[in-house]
Structures are given as structure tokens and as C-alpha cells.
Amino acid sequence: MRNIIRLSLHYIRHYKKQAVTILFSIILSMALVTGISSLLYSKEQSSLEKAREQYGSWHFLLPMTPEAEPLVKNPRGRGYEVEKSGMAVVKDMISDPYAIRFVYADTGYLELRNRTVEEGNYPESSDEIAMSRYALNNIRAEVHIGESIHLGGREYTLSGILTEQWASEQDGNAIEAFVCRDFPSESSEEYLYLEFDENRDVVSQMKACMKAYHLKEAQIKNNSEVVRYLTNGDIRVIPHIIRTGLLLPEGKFTYILANLYQEFHLEIHGTIFLLGIFSIFIIYSIFNVSVTKRISQYGILRTLGIGDGGIAGLVVTELWSLFFIGYPLGCLLGNGAAWFLYGKYGRLFTEADAAVGGFVIHWKAIADIAVYVLVLMVFSAFLILRRIRKLTIIQMMKKESRKRKKRSVIYSLHTSGLTGVLTKKFMFSRKGAFAGILVSLSLGGIIFLGTTYVVRNTKINNELTMKSDDGLASDYRIYEESSRLDDVIPESAAALIKEIGGLSNVFPVSYMLGEIPLEEDRLKWKTIYAELDYEDESHRPDPVVIERYNGEAVQEADGSYKIKTNVYGYDDGMLSGLNEYILDGAISPKEMKEKNTVAVQMLMDGQGNYNGMDLHVGGTVRVKVPVSQDVPDEVLRFQEGEEWYQEKEFTISALVSRSMGKNQYFIGDSDGANLGIIMSNEQMQQNFGVQGYTSISADKKEGADGEAVKKEILRCTSGIPRCLLQDYTTAIDRQNRFLEQKMVFFYGIAVILLLISLFHIMNSISYLVISRRREFGILRAMGITDSGFMKMMVREGVRYGIYANLFMLLMYVAVRKILLYFMVHINLFLSPHEEVPFSVLAVVLAVNLLVSLTAVILPARTIVLGNVIEEIGEQ
DSSP: OHHHHHHHHHHHHHTHHHHHHHHHHHHHHHHHHHHHHHHHHHHHHHHHHHHHHHHOSOOEEEEOOTTTHHHHHOOEETTEEEEEEEEEEEEEEEOSSSOEEEEEEOHHHHHHTTOOEEEEOOOOSTTEEEEEHHHHHHTTOOOOTTOEEEETTEEEEEEEEEOOOOHHHHTTSOEEEEEOTTOOOSSOEEEEEEEEOTTSOHHHHHHHHHHHHTOOGGGOEEOHHHHTTSOOOOGGGHHHHHHHHHHSSSOHHHHHHHHHHHHTTHHHHHHHHHHHHHHHHHHHHHHHHHHHHTHHHHHHHHHTTOOHHHHHHHHHHHHHHHHHHHHHHHHHHHHHHHHHHHHHHHHHHHTTTOOOOOOOOOHHHHHHHHHHHHHHHHHHHHHHHHHHHTSOHHHHHTTOOSOOOOOOOOGGGTOSOOHHHHHHHHHHSSHHHHHHHHHHHHHHHHHHHHHHHHHHHHHHHHHHHHHTTSOOSSSEEEEEOOSOTTOOBOHHHHHHHHTOTTEEEEEEEEEEEEEEEEOGGGBOOGGGSGGGOOSOTTOOOOHHHHHHHSOSEEEOTTSOEEEEEEEEEEOHHHHHHGGGGEEEEOOOHHHHHHHTEEEEEOOOOTTSOOOSBOOOTTOEEEEEEESSSSOOGGGGGTOSOGGGEEEEEEEEEEEESOOSSOOOSSSOOOTTOSOEEEEEHHHHHHHHOOOSBSEEEEEEOTTOOHHHHHHHHHHHTTTOTTEEEEEOHHHHHHHHHHHHHHHHHHHHHHHHHHHHHHHHHHHHHHHHHHTTHHHHHHHHHTTOOHHHHHHHHHHHHHHHHHHHHHHHHHHHHHHHHHHHHIIIIISOOSOOOOOOOHHHHHHHHHHHHHHHHHHHHHHHHHHHTSOHHHHHTOO
16 A cells, blocks of 8 residues: 555656646635535525524524423433523513513523613513513604503503514514513413524424423424524435325425425535536546546556556545645635635625624535545546556557547548648547536536526515515505404595605505305315315414414315405505516506406415416406404304305406515415405405505605604504504615625625636646647647647637537526526525526626637647657657
8 A cells, every 4th residue: 555655646746747737626626615615604604693683593482381491490401402591471461452462581581582672771670661662653652761651551661672573573463561570460471482502403402302301392383594504404304205205196306305405404515516526527537638648657557467456546546645735725715715705795794784703614514525525536536447447458558548440531632721620630539538628618607607597586586575475565564453354544544644755655455354165176285274184183273263264274065165365455556566476467457457357366385386276367266255344253254144245256367476565463474375365455445345454565765764754654543543563674774785795695606616617627628738749749740830730729729619608508408497496396486587698698608718719729829839859758
């Protein structure tokens, strides 16, 4: 073994140019893989910090039962470590004039939920209270610290003001008033919030707690937006995921891939895997040329009695020796470049007033990549050895790396200029090397175009989800905090709000709870409704929805179904905004009013499909709603006599993936999980007699005073029971800045990938040209002029560029289809219809051609300036 190492080091010293080229390719490859992995990891950590800021740093929530109490006293146990815990006790609850929850919270809870006291103090006596500005504004309490406030028939002193929750988290939740531990309470509900050691899988730690203290899984709630970044994936679940996927009637592969993607963070690990393949391909293509140039040396070794094992060890040792030199340098280069880029990225993020960490080196990935690449190098050496074994010792001594075909062609009979013939001969003499160069030339462009395609669609998807799923479509939302249909904002108040000078795009939304009938064969996804999923014990319906509305779905005796649906009325502006969420058809507010048609918000499954119901454009849907807004609560179960209901049939003009102006106080409306019927406010009034609005969305005019606008809105809604105002301006500004930063980040990655790929191309082609110095020297000795030689090389460079561009375009078409599949079915993008601009495509094609030319011409000039005799003697 020692002799093998000495011999491999001797080869490295003797073939310096070849060794330097291979070393340079290793440095660039490892810079690419480690730099991108650290960038992705830093981006994930940044997203984690953003999630902590929005939703709190807690991981799991459970009721404080006798079984859970030991967790507070014994934060460390077998398989888990609780780093921080907090307790919240709901002391009391009032519903008039607003739903207000009196909560005692210890310091741990306040820290875990990001609820700090920004003014005053936390209550210390039972007659003191602390609230957020959001809560004070909405109960119309214009009080200051130390002043009195009346709630639920009692008088309190405002002792402190707390920071607000994340805007979109407040919708549907009762207003919180914080009180002291000794606040009088007839019956209280205690909840324990846990934050585990984040250096280990937090889900595994929670399972260890459940096992140790016999906790019930049904009672535990996780902070999913935070926890999803803190799971490492358990390989033991892979067989279960595969078995479950294979049992599905459709979408087997998508189910398996989506679950593996989520469980094992394939965004990072998958990227490392693909970039590792790309890097080893580059290294292999160059090293293969190097081995071919000194194939005779291996023939001599065979003659001396060294077998295949010794030659394999020699090849692997040479590769590993260069790797151990190049890998640390590549890590420094890649992470240094990533640090510089992330510095820009981090500053963009901090402008959004978000607390994020700095650049984070992914040490685990760096270690894993080293092992991964070393294994791939062994595989590469095996491929090279496999090719060598096919050659005889004589062929190796003569440097014949393939069998020669006995075929003579006189090209001068057909053409006067032989440079074109020579160009083809040189390019295609080693078809494997040519294919390798072709792939190398194309990969950078393919990666850049694919990244650009994803980035453009990510930008559109982020904007759409921010408006619909995050509820951040408008700066202000005025809404009724009520599950009664007759609790509405009067039309007169809406008219006053429209007259406020600092507002624009004021869109009122009316609402009714409805029900539609469906024949048995028209509901394709029966188990999407928990009420109809009789086999899955873990898929249980919401007990509140069951109690108040008899569930979302009911199966009749004849096998047909009755499906609960949200029925919305929108203004023209909001209706037009739904065109961004179109699945089929088109939305024209004018035509909808004239023809009395509706749009239907379809259900979405976990794979991004919307075909769970047989509803289509041009078809009809019958909608049943209560006879008026002022009906007893029992009527909303849709089980009373027909005199309590009215029913109409509508033609469907469009299918949409999401709604806006959502109402969460009835059956809910979240992320494509609920059916919706959408029409204009005029249609709601004409068809069902609906008066008033359940919410109003409005935007602040540029330059308007936000505080003055809010006071005007509160004045217009004064006296309206349960009417609340939510200010989204800060949240929208923060989210927009975050999305802007996200785009810069992804484009930065795309540019880095392209630049390193271009360096690889320059390195590979230059080495391929330099490796033919002897052949070029013979041509020059035979009389080819310098200009003729350069023309031949220019022709070769142009051909490389053209072939690479053609291959790149063909591969991009295939890659685009794969990316579209991932965006729609794995990442659940709403409308991935954006394409790469032609200008970007043209630039990439031009860059490919220019790089090919440059990579050929630069070493060609070196050859022209060299000595012919030395070149002929080049080994």
C-alpha cells in the first residue's frame, strides 16, 4: 500500500498540468456543493427564525393534566430535554360586547409566544389587566397606563401593554386580556407550552415524553410552522410511507415523494445529491482524459505484474490525494462566497424588521459531502478500471484506448478545405469525452434556466398565498367576530368607510352558510371529509362543526351527499382579483350579474389536485341557504323544515383554487380545505336577500397617516356589535420585504451555479484542447498556418457551443416538466404558469456560445505561441 501511495504522489508531481487541472475542478466542484448547502441551510435557519417571530418559539402545546406535571419538574429524561416551558391559564371568558379571554401567563409563556410587555408592567393584583394595542383599539378603549377600563361588568386598571401577535394569527381568536395568577376563577383551563433541545429531533423528543408520561397524542398540538424545520426524519417510517402510498388508488408516487420530501428535508439533501453527481461527473470527465493520456504507464505496470487491484488502488489514491488538498480549499472558497452573498441577503431581511441569524455553515453537510464524494470517486475509479481491463497490454503501450476501425477515406476528393474534417475528427475522436464536454457545457445553463423558472413561479405563488392563505390581501380588515349570520356591518357604515380620504380599494364581503347536494358518483374524494372517512380513526371531524352545523358532509339514505359550503358576495374589484386563482373558465363581474352565474372554490388535496368533485364550467350547482339571516342557530344544521330554507340553481362560470375575504367563524375557510360559492354582492341581495357585510377589506393610500385612518375606521364602526379592526400594514410590508429577499436569494444561487459551471466548462475544454498538443504540433509541422489553425479552433468552439445549446434546450424541456410536477404536486403552488423570458434564454444561449469559443481559443493561442518540437514531444 505504501508503494501505491508513493507511486500516485509521483504521478501527481510528474504530470503537474494534469494534476493542477483536476485539483482546480475539485476545488470548484466542492465550492459549489458546500457553498450551496450552507446557503440553503442558512436560508432554512432564516425561515425558522421568521416562523419563530410569527408563531412563537414553542414546539408543542398540551393541557396541564396530572400526567403532564412531571415535565415541568423533570425537564430532562430518556430521549428528551425540555429547554423551556411556559404555562397559560384561561381564567375566564366573556362574550359580550366582545369575545374576551382572561389569561394568566407566566414568563415562560410570554417568551415562547413573543408577548413582551412593551409599556408598563404585567398585572400583579386581581384588579389589574394588560392588553395589546390591537385589543384596546377593538374594544374602543382609549385608555393609558394606570387608567380604568370596564370589561364584563367589572372595573380594571390597565397596568401594561403587550406586543401584538402575528397579524394573520389573530383572525378567529378571542381577544386576550392578561391577568395575575390570583385572578378569581370558577373553572380554569391550564395549558403547557414546551420548547425542546433543537439540536435533536423535536418530534422524537415529544414521542419520548408521551411514552414516559403516558400522554395522549390527540391532546397534543404542535407549532407546525416551527416544528417542520426541526425534524431530522426517521428512516423507520420509509417502509410505512411506501406501503401507504402503494395502497392509494391514485397518486402513489406523488404521495411517497411528498412525504419523503417533507420528512427528510430533500430541498437540502436532494440538492446536495444532485450537485454531488454533477461535480463528480466534471471531475471524472477530466480525470478520464488524464488517464487516457498516460494509459501506457498502466500498461507498464501490468507488465511489471501489478494487477487490477493495484491499478484501482493507484487511481483511487491519486483521486483521494487531490481531493484531500482540494476539499478544504473548495470549502473555504464556497462558504466564503456564500457568506458574502448571505451578507447582502441578511441585510435585506433585517430591513423587514425581522430577527434573523447570520450566515450559518452547515458543518454536518460538509462532513457528509466529503464521505459522499469519496464514495463517488471510488465508483469513478471503478468505471475507469473497467475500461482499462478491456485493453490488452500492447494496446495500452501503444496508447490505443479503443479498437481501431480499419477504414480508409480520402477526404480531399470531396473537399478542398480539410480544417472542417480535422475539427470533426478531433471533436468526435473520443465520443465519451465529447459527450462529457457537451453535458458540462449544458448543465450550467440547464440549472440556471430551471432555477429561473422556479424563482419566477415562486414569486407569483408567494404573492397569491400571501393574499389568500395568509389573509394579507389588504392593509386593513374590518370584520364581525361572530358566528351569527345577522351580525353584520351595515351598508351605511360601509358607505362611510368608502368616503374616508386615506383609503382606496374598499371591498365589502357578504356571507351566508349554504349546502349543496351531490349525487354519490359526483363526490370522488369521499374521505377528504372526516365525517365520511369511516376507516381512519385519526381523521376525526371538528366537534364544534358537528355540534353547530351537523358536520361539513352528510350522506343521505339514497347514497347522495349534502355538502356544507361558504357562500360569499364580493365587490367587482375583489371578483376580478380571483382571476389570478382561476382553474378553469373566466370571471367577469358584469357577466356574472347579467347571467346570474357563480364561481366555485374547489377543494384541494395533499397533492395539489382539484378534481374531487364533479363540478365543471358550464354545469350547474344548487345552493341551499337559510331563508334569512335572522334565524335560530338550529337552522344552520340544515335539518329543519323546508320553510326555513331557500334554494336556487346557478350556472358555474369559473372554478378557482382560493377565495379572499374569508370567514372563519362558521365551517372555516383555509388553504383549499373548504368548498365555496362566490358571486357578487348584488347577486347575494337579489337571490337570497342578504343585507350588510361580514367583513370589509381596504388599502391605505400612499402617504396617508395610518393612525388617523384607523381612528376614522373605528369612528365609522362605533356602536356595531362585535366589529373588529385588524391592521395588516406592518405584516404586509414585512412579508413583501421577505419575498423580495427570497427572490434575491434564489437568483443569487442561480448566478453562482451558472458562474461555477462556466468555470468548469473553461477548465474542462481548455484541458481537452491542451491534451491534444502533440496532434496539433504534428499539424503545424505539416504546414498548417497559424491563421488556419486558429480558424479550425474557432470552428471547433462554435460547434461546441451550438451542440451544447441544442442539448441544453432539449434537456430544459424535460427538466421543466419535472419542476412543474414538483411545484404543483409537492410544493402545492397555486398558479405555476410563468415561463422563462425569451431575453433570459437568449442571454444564456449567447453566454454558452461565448464561453465555448473562449475556452477553445485561449489554449489554442498558447499552442500557437509554443515550440512545435516541444509540442510533438509532449506526452
